[in-house]
Amino acid sequence: MAFLCRLLARLLHDHKGNVLAIVGAGLVPLTIMIGSGVDLSRAYMAKSKMQSACDAASLAARRVMKNDSLNDTVRNTGQEFFTFNFPQGQYGAQAFTPVITKPEAGVIRVNASTAIPTAIMRLFGFETLPVAVSCDASLNFVNTDIVLVLDVTGSMNDPVDGTRKIEALQDAVMALYDELAPIQTQLTAQGLRLRYGVVPYSSTVNVGRLVYAQNPNYMRKNTTVPSRVARFDDYAPKPPTLSGGQWEYYSGSISNNQCQNYVNADDVPGGGPPPTATTAVKYQGTSSSDAYVQSENWGYTGASDRSGSNQSCRRWRVLETTTYDTSKRQFSSWTYQQTEYDVTDYLKTNGKLTFATDGTGRTSTPGPFNLKDLAAAVTGGSVADMTWNGCIEERDTVTSIDGGTSMTIPSGANDLNIDLIPNSDATRWRPMVPNLIYTRNAGTTSGTSTSIGTTSGSIMNNSYSSGYWACPSEARRLAVWSRSALDTYVKGLETVGGTYHDIGMIWGARLISTGGIFGDSCDVYNGMPCNRHVIFMTDGDQTAYCNVYGSYGVERNDMRVKGATNCTSDDQGNSVTAQLRARHEQRFRMACNAAKNMNTSVWVIGFDTALNSNLTGCASSPGQADTAANRTALIAKFREIGNQIGALRLTQ
Template identity: 25%
Template sequence: MSIASLVASLTRAARRFRHASDGNIAVIFALVMVPLLGSIGMAVDYSRANRARTAMQTALDSAALMVSKDFSQGIVQESEIAATAQKYFDSLYKNTGGAAVQVLASYTPNTGKGSTIKLDASSAIKTEFMKVAGVSEMPLGSSTTTTWGSTRLRVALVLDTTGSMSSAGKIDALKTATKSLLLQLKNAATKPEDVYVSIIPFAKNVNLDPTNYNADWIDWTDWLAEPAILDPAKGGAKPSNWSNIGPGSPCPFTDGYWGQHGFTCTNIAATLPGAASVSTVPSSGLICPSKDSGNKNRLKNGLYYNGCYSSVPTETKVTVASCWGIPNCTCTSGRNATCTKTTTGAPYTHVWRPAGVNDATPDKSTWNGCVADRGTYSSPRDDYDRKVTAPNAATPESLFPAEQTSYCSPVVTPLNSNWSNMATAVDGLYPLGGTNQPIGLVWGWQSLVGGGPFPTPASKDPNYTYQDIIVLMSDGLNTIDRWYGDGSNTSTDVDKRMYTSESIGTCANIKAANVKIFTVHVNTDGGPTSTLLRNCASPSDSGEKEFQIVTSAAGIQTAFDSIGTKLTKLRVAF
């Protein structure tokens, strides 16, 4: 039975009771029926009106977001806003209990805090019960406002490109997901300066681009130094027969399980073109360490030493009675001339010469761009590896230490809005080396503030709100940095540099600088969830950490899509 039929039946019953003559039943019923029916009817009609109003508000909110996005991207012109809003609303509003809804739209250009589009909707719903009391319809109205472009984004994508990313299809999935995220961010921008992105691949090191080899922010101390294992000043020692080694001598360095050094010999400095392994010291007398295998010291795995030891022989002079037929002989004059013969050979004096050239100026152009964690390993430790303090030549530990390694990660990309170039950079990612999340994280932060290879970002326009973001993706646990690590997942000291507590570590420093951190743990091998990545993440609006764990390569896409959606919403708000 319909509501209208029910009302008619109750009305007829009331009339019959009005003519009843048995007792006071008719009078009592008539007195009770009117307020009871009115109360029930009012509750039912108000409930219907509230449902209609809720549906109207939901449809209006969604329509406002949709038309704002279309307008910001140039799909809809200002003159088309009202019609487009009405079209979106009509497709979303499914309540059929009311009259047609008229949507009015007003657009306000950016006057300092973003552009706005305000939508107002009005309609009415016909009553079923309340019309008995003379109320035939109830008005409905709703309003919503979107603000577009009031927030500008600066996003650093800090991406794990270590050797383990080569397994389970992770590196290819990372490329696909990253380019998808870049497209989301591109679509969220109305103007180039609305969204800037940097890309920071990392392994043990970060690659700051080898073309920067003349920059004044690089510390070349370690890059130019002889191997520490041979330097007595650093606790090392030369081979026992060192002074007797010269041209033609067997290579004095040994590698392998029983090796003493972790490297052998090359004909010229290992970083120079044409370097090749040799078993004996060449005629040049250059004694050049090869690339380090890490067999002696895991921290040196893949490290190149940028120089050679020259061999300076000792000169020996002997006087003989005759000059006849004696080479290298300096003779006196006269009938009874004598000869002073000079010979060269052991003992040799060996001098370390950076870049392996007979020149006082070392060749830094062979640097492949990688830097290690900055700072010094001393007590108390300085904090340069956990902050973005500007480098200063007067304070060497504040400079970025060059480190030549065969596991150098892909080159970083500074903040920019050249989406095509960024996609190309992502295509060039490759997996190599061990995991050092702290160095990737701090360089992501560095890219947001400028310094070193990164230009200082343009001054922030006071007419906008800015949000700095770091997205850190890694597929495992930290294994190695400049000072710690043995190649296994037990390097807790690396973790402590990144996060000790909510107030100590790189993560804490970044969050204190009002930079929001999203973290993603790609866990395809069934290992434990990274507590470190969870702790490092910033809290979401609901209080939960902005942390995601995925168990397949395909999950990277899902995680990045989720982050992209959240970042896009920062650009559009009610």
Template identity: 30%
Template sequence: MCRQFLRRLVNDEGGNVLPLFAMGIFPLIGLVGGAMDISIAYMARSKLQKACDAGVLAGRQSMSGIQFGSSEKGQAKEFFDFNYPAGLYNAKKLKFDVVQNSSAVSELKGTASADIPTSLMRVFGFSEISVAVTCNAKKDLGHNDIVMVLDVTGSMNDAPSTGGGSKISKLRTGASGLFRALDTNDGSTTRYGIVPYSHTVNVGRSLQNRDILVEQQYVDGYFYQSRGRTYFANNGLKTVHINQSSWNIGNGGGNSGGNRQGFRTSGNACIEERASDGYDTNPIEYSDTVTLQDVDGTPANGNDSAKQFGRYDPGVQNGHTQDGCPSEATTLREYDNETAFNNAVSAATARVTGGTYHDIGMLWGLRFVSRNGFFASDNPEKRGQYPVNQHIVFMTDGKLDTGPSLYSAYGVDWLTDRMQGSGTQTEKHIKRFESICTLAKSMKVTVWVIALDVTDVNSVKKCATSDSHFHTSDGSDLEEVFESIGRGIGNLRLTE
């Protein structure tokens, strides 16, 4: 009986569960707790990486050229803090630092780190998990062609609503912000074209002789007074040969004769726009929309009159009471330094005159940058192995205004009625302007728009590639606006 009791005692397993559980609980805590704490640390690291990326991108975006100082560093820190708020995941010793890469000054390098407290793993002596990330940001090595289409109409001589100097003087100094923001030494090339516009453009020097008409039609007639009122006796159209032209009148003296070469290089080679593709050329007609052929079509030879431009000649054109020729436009070219760029802008904006025809300015801006038109040989898709990005920066201080008896690139509207389509003359030109903007974007040209001291921006805002490409300025911040556009041009990307 005693032996049976002892045998049952030896074989009895009751009560062993507790010590076995006690022995197994610690590995279980380590397994579950480790998974939880590591998961939290992983999420913290992921958030830290995103914040680091945001920080260096913001810092690089705020740089003008290759200038990186306390302001840009502060911008980077602000974006890091926004994306990783203090206390997130109970992080301790949260650090973020960003510096300029000494061997590639167009690049920023960032580091971020934090200690993430543990919960269950603390039992095993692991009170925190350290996480750290790195991040870099730079602008891709790419080239930029930028055509600035600048309003130089009469109102630009006025002061903006905020007071101070004239709007044109603010433009001359403010445009330097664009150059400064893109002035890097990373091997990329940035070229600038400048198209000053009012009611016409001065582009003859940029063209070839064969692009200019030898004979063209002008309004014939005269104004006269009767019973205290002014009338115009319209005698129809007259054909004028170029050697009978007086295209210097109003801008430094007359010229009783000449040829296409003389006209183009006169400094006063403003043009009358050619007829729209497929429309009548005698008399000239314009569509209220613009096609790719209107932009890129070039004359086959010196006799291809349908694709040639007329001479803007107030001396032989009758029926107008207002005229004027802006300063010469310049095609895409590099500038060695900011002073050379500023001098070019000042020269292009020296003549401030006339009414506001956005469509003629935008049309020639697009012609200057197009890869398939008049300047195709100078506008490649790539330089070396890197692409050339194309941009138009369009700046105006007002709404499109055709004027009742203004002599523009489209003739004297009130007499010749060349513009086809429905609506008023102004509405037709607005439609034409919007058509050019749409065409530019379809050609992969990025369009930036600056409305300078403009209250009604609807007609020009649509032209911009997106809302982020549209800017307003009261005049006092115009340089900052140009600089902001410069920072936005190019391909900003993370390198790690």
């Protein structure tokens, strides 16, 4: 026992070999710490990779989801994207299947969980480490304004693959609405908004009622148009009186034909000029018959010569006297010229403009009358009423825009100054007055009906060669639409007129602008930004006609686009139509540029037509200009645009 105590005492004081024991004891926790770092690092890398795969899967699944419906296509797409970015077995992960759900409207959620095998920690009983990810993809919470600029010209009534193009367009617009309906619901719940405006266009646009409702002073109270003026300078005649009826005898004998000519001789005028009484010696067959009566006029009973080929001849002679009412005047002639009309009452709600339709009736004063003034002054004449359909003529412009590539809008081109507030007649719009429009020879300031001949006439005859006018359906300002309201509106779109892209784009820019006469769009609403889009759809190229009454009047007489040499070939014999088209195309390019400069995204669709450089150049990017060959393709294109406008994003 004493020996053992002495041994322990020596060991207690001997430090040789202690380090080895300490190191041996420390290896265990050190191994656990290093192994945990290695295995946890692998698990972290796996989770990071899975999270990226989850994000990609949720975005892809949300992008293909239509009508807010979660179906096999959506699930399969999400799973394919997840597997592509995180293949099964990567990092040794156990097999798993991502779970794709729709927790709320417009949101796709992806959940995935697996386990990663450990390399070192399994020595201590930890064989796997759990890895789980979750992500949502939804539509961006930003205010969205969309203006649809829609070609509704006559060709939109033509069928493509058995469906009228206008019907295909109606279906496509509603497909766009359905694609964005979930985001509209989300935005509304957040106190934000998604709105639509619509500009149907052809040779003009129907925006006048919108302008007038915003401010009546934005419309002209007087307008000057190619029309006609009636001159009522002649004194009105009273019913003529007859006197001095008697037989007048031909000296000698003549043939039957010669006697007939003798009886039917022209009247012999006399007296006057009005208002002094005028007379006319008139000849007729008998006192009771204007016509030649052979038995009474040639070889008549009691005549001196009643046999042979030549016989006696006589006629009935009467004196017609006409006196005049000095207080009444009658029509004398038409003059075709630029004519001013007061349209104050015409512009008002339920207003009208009464106009004379011909030169009948009497006036109490002499002088020229435009058709409106004549209707008020004439008694016994033919008149009619015209009500405003809402279509407009553009405000003043310049003729120096002759093509080229410049995007600089010249001074005085008020039509292209999108945000200009009207402050003078030059900056105000005119109402269309189709019933008052009469054309005349190009380049002439005025003409009579005789000199004008067949080239004069009312624009109402609806012929492109001699005059045409069209008024599309009324445009709509930006507003939140219900599905039924938008469906009713687009199904009421009418197809009429020719293709003038410039006027459509000008008003598309005005309706999407944050300034100007409407200022309907926004940069920020309820604390959140606003995205602006214009979707421009057409089924044809720009047209231009000298005789169409549209947004720039009648070019052959108003000469607002091409100027004084319009509608006649130039010295080089170039086509006037080509020159006019080039000018309208340049205006279109300027309007597109103005819209894009307002931070607006422009999309262009060619329906059953190729896109030329003007149309593709109008889009904000090459990827935002495309074509659709038929109804199915058009619907798909509108859905695609709606999907991209939705601006997918990750929410967690």
